Amino acid sequence: MNRLNILWFRRGVPMLAILLLSGCSSLSYYTQLAGGQLALLRAREPVAAVIADPQRDPKLRDRLRTSQQAREFASRHLHLPDNQSYRLYADIHRQYVVWNVFATGEFSLDPVTHCFPIAGCVAYRGYYDQSAARGEAALQKLDGKDVYVSGVEAYSTLGWFNDPIISSMMTWGDERLATLIFHELAHQRFYVKDDSEFNESYATFVEQEGTRQWRAARGMSPETASSETLRRDQLTQLVLDTRDRLKTLYAEPLSADVMRQRKATEFERLRGQYKQLRDSQWGGDKRFDAWVYAPMNNARLLPIGLYDQWTPAFAALFKQVDGDWPAFFTAAETLGRLPQEERKAALERLLKKS
Incomplete structure (x- = not known):
């Protein structure tokens, strides 16, 4: 896999569809949100129908069977909402369902936020069209911002609609899919406007404890995580450590030129630590290489561990x-x-x- 685990990114993607109700200032932005969400709604079909159809891909049917075991576990054992979310499937015929644009100042880790009456303030702007996302990113760059465009494979509407399992999620492992179901249903159960740290920390705990109990229910050690999960967590910690060092750096009274040089040094330090970890502990697994070795800036670090402090x-x-x-x-x-x-x-x- 040549991208970072979506579990990092979906935590900043709670409710694009609700923005349809928010009176966005840009008519074109409102229109693309409405069109994208409506297309997703039209693509939905019952998971049970896909599983029962012998003409459908056997691997897809098997994956969906397992997903429904996790979905049932979520409501019966974790007391999460019992509705049609994640009991539907949508084939979107593309790799990502949406692209998010994150932005920060050149010497800041604080996100450029976008506020809406119902959704509250969020640290990104989402687009169903990749070219539109790139256009927004170009405007932010012209304003001197660090910018990152992230393709996202899944998002939640917090229960405003019955969210489907999306075809873009079908490359995931069974546990990864289960964790998303637990996390997003936790958001559906309770959500606090304008407090992303609370919302995401709460849903992340439900995800983690729910996954631990899900493993036990399947006869696995509750503390046994997949190698992908362990490696993602290790890389996440490297990124969080880098964020801490950059935060300290940006508080220093340095000239812009010196600050840029030391900022670049920190990013190279991150790459060096990653390479050592990859080669010494992961057996050379390069699944995260494309993300680590792409051009790096503050905004690229923004979605990772941003809201898990509680x-x-x-x-x-x-x-x-x-x-x-x-x-x-x-x-x-x-x-x-x-x-x-x-x-x-x-x-x-x-x-x-x-």
């Missing part, structure tokens, strides 16, 4: 309610309804217990 706090909350899912969701919803500063303080207290 995940350990939710783990502490789950432990506090003795692993009872309904009680956990009730407690999480109570937190989410607090004013933002009180919510943050409560999460910080939980973090200290983790």
Whole structure:
């Protein structure tokens, strides 16, 4: 695979379809969102019908059977919404369903955000057409921004529509597909406007604990992750470490030329650490080479680990309610309804217990 795992990127893609209701300032942007979402809705068909059709690809039918086991587990055991989301399938006949444009300042890791009445503020702009995404990226570059265009294989509408399993997801492993189902159904159960850190940390915990329980239900060790998951997590940590060093660098009183030079040095350090990890521990697995060795900038790092800071706090909350899912969701919803500063303080207290 010549791209990073979508689990990194989908965490910044919660609800493109809701933007249709948001009164976007650009008519062309509104139009492409409406057209793209409607095309996806029209492409949906019941997963059960695909599985039952002997004329369909046997591998596709097998993958969908396993996906439905995870979907059933999500509602029966994890107490996630029991609806038609991920019980539908859509063949979109392309590699990505949408392209996201991320942007930052040249010496900043803070994203350029886009705010909408229903969706709240998000750290990207999404396009169903790749050329439109590239056009937006070009405009941001002209404004002096670091820009990254990311192809995305899946997204969620938070229950506003019944989200399908998409053909672009069919190259994934079974566990990776299950984790997406758990994560996105967690968003459907509860979502706080204008608090991406809360929403994504909460859904990431549900994904992680749900996957652990899913492994156990399938007779696997709960702590056994796939090699792809382990390697993705290791590379994610390298990127997070790089982000921390860059954040420290950008706070220093340096000239622009010196800052650019040291910024480039940090990116080369990341590549060197990745190469060592790949060759010494991964047996030369090059699945992430294309991402690591592509031109690097702040925006390229932006989607990775951006919103997971409170995940350990939710783990502490789950432990506090003795692993009872309904009680956990009730407690999480109570937190989410607090004013933002009180919510943050409560999460910080939980973090200290983790």
